[in-house]
Amino acid sequence: MKGSLLPSIQTSKKRPTAPETRQRILDAAAHLFKDAGYAAVSLRGIADMAGMKAGSVYYHFKSKEEIVLEVLNTGIERVHDAVQSSYDDARESRSGSRIISECVKAHLNTLLAHSDYTSANVRIYGQVPQTVQLDAKIVRRKYESLWDEILGSVKAAGQLNETVDLRLFRLMLIGSLNATLEWFDPEHGNVEELANGYLEILLNGLME
Amino acid sequence: MKGSLLPSIQTSKKRPTAPETRQRILDAAAHLFKDAGYAAVSLRGIADMAGMKAGSVYYHFKSKEEIVLEVLNTGIERVHDAVQSSYDDARESRSGSRIISECVKAHLNTLLAHSDYTSANVRIYGQVPQTVQLDAKIVRRKYESLWDEILGSVKAAGQLNETVDLRLFRLMLIGSLNATLEWFDPEHGNVEELANGYLEILLNGLME
DNA sequence: GTCTATACCGGGATAGAC
DNA sequence: GTCTATCCCGGTATAGAC
Numbered sequence: 001m002k003g004s005l006l007p008s009i010q011t012s013k014k015r016p017t018a019p020e021t022r023q024r025i026l027d028a029a030a031h032l033f034k035d036a037g038y039a040a041v042s043l044r045g046i047a048d049m050a051g052m053k054a055g056s057v058y059y060h061f062k063s064k065e066e067i068v069l070e071v072l073n074t075g076i077e078r079v080h081d082a083v084q085s086s087y088d089d090a091r092e093s094r095s096g097s098r099i100i101s102e103c104v105k106a107h108l109n110t111l112l113a114h115s116d117y118t119s120a121n122v123r124i125y126g127q128v129p130q131t132v133q134l135d136a137k138i139v140r141r142k143y144e145s146l147w148d149e150i151l152g153s154v155k156a157a158g159q160l161n162e163t164v165d166l167r168l169f170r171l172m173l174i175g176s177l178n179a180t181l182e183w184f185d186p187e188h189g190n191v192e193e194l195a196n197g198y199l200e201i202l203l204n205g206l207m208e
Numbered sequence: 209m210k211g212s213l214l215p216s217i218q219t220s221k222k223r224p225t226a227p228e229t230r231q232r233i234l235d236a237a238a239h240l241f242k243d244a245g246y247a248a249v250s251l252r253g254i255a256d257m258a259g260m261k262a263g264s265v266y267y268h269f270k271s272k273e274e275i276v277l278e279v280l281n282t283g284i285e286r287v288h289d290a291v292q293s294s295y296d297d298a299r300e301s302r303s304g305s306r307i308i309s310e311c312v313k314a315h316l317n318t319l320l321a322h323s324d325y326t327s328a329n330v331r332i333y334g335q336v337p338q339t340v341q342l343d344a345k346i347v348r349r350k351y352e353s354l355w356d357e358i359l360g361s362v363k364a365a366g367q368l369n370e371t372v373d374l375r376l377f378r379l380m381l382i383g384s385l386n387a388t389l390e391w392f393d394p395e396h397g398n399v400e401e402l403a404n405g406y407l408e409i410l411l412n413g414l415m416e
Numbered sequence: 417g418t419c420t421a422t423a424c425c426g427g428g429a430t431a432g433a434c
Numbered sequence: 435g436t437c438t439a440t441c442c443c444g445g446t447a448t449a450g451a452c
Contacts, residue, residue, distance in 0.1 A: 176384035
């Protein structure tokens, strides 16, 4: 499941060409998108950062939409992989709070420190054309399912407050984690501390 | 403190003209901005929804930036007023959870059901030019201060978990509330139920 | 106070030389 | 595989008639 199954946006079969240049374009696009949003980023700007002229980009991609779709999907694939891997490791512990903690840290680290693709996804998903959103939704949903599986397994082990609505909690959790993008600066703050602070509130609650 | 004190963006002194038409333009802009983002909305689109031609808008506003700045500030003023009012009412109860609950409900109701201006602010703040962001930051900070006051008063009454970092909690709280904009549909769901679900997790925590 | 007309710019995208 | 040149469109903003 690399970049496969992209219904509406035509991703020209298999690109036989220059995987390295392709990457440079995608890296540049992800970096610019996460800072400036979708519409504000021009192909000229992307090309410039990738060290080429705008026209040359079209040898590698059919359109701006094809570029952004690949950025979007790569972004989710990266958090998905990171969280899946943390989940696989932590589930042996059979500790619900341990499992959730590790997965939250994986999500935050990928989002804030490791991947422009993931932060670009969070930042611009709501700004891209509907057709792109529709295509990107497939991979997104798989990521949501992963979290439902994680939280479901903890609940099944009887380690969760019975009254908590899992879907609602997942939405709140991912939403609050993604919202850190608006204010957290990884240059200044420490992601581990951030995660611990959030987890304390989420796991134990606010009230005395 | 209506729309006063706007340093960088020149808001032409005092508009002696047609407050009603002005409102129509701002209403249209807020509505379009909250759905499509900043760059994707054109002055032609705003004018169209306000029932006029693009050129006419410039009789009322100097630029797109002046329009968006006013939308942004109005959006914060509205949540601020709503939350302040709920806070004033609920503080008599001297119940920390009651106070927080009412203020959270006021924020969510304004954001999701009552004000396009507030949702526009949350949605597009990160997309507008730096100059506009800088000007809009003043009003934003006052709103953050209000929440610091609310949470601080509850903590001072000894009703909060001692270990909770108030600034971090404020960021997490507002972030998670604002993130509901991405998925919650007020036509389908009930804001009161949403608020109750969030509050249960935030106040009591997730773990058994 | 709103209109039409238009200037001006920068966007995405294509064609063809190299 | 990248370049230059160019097309076409739609954006913001202005000028001047009404």
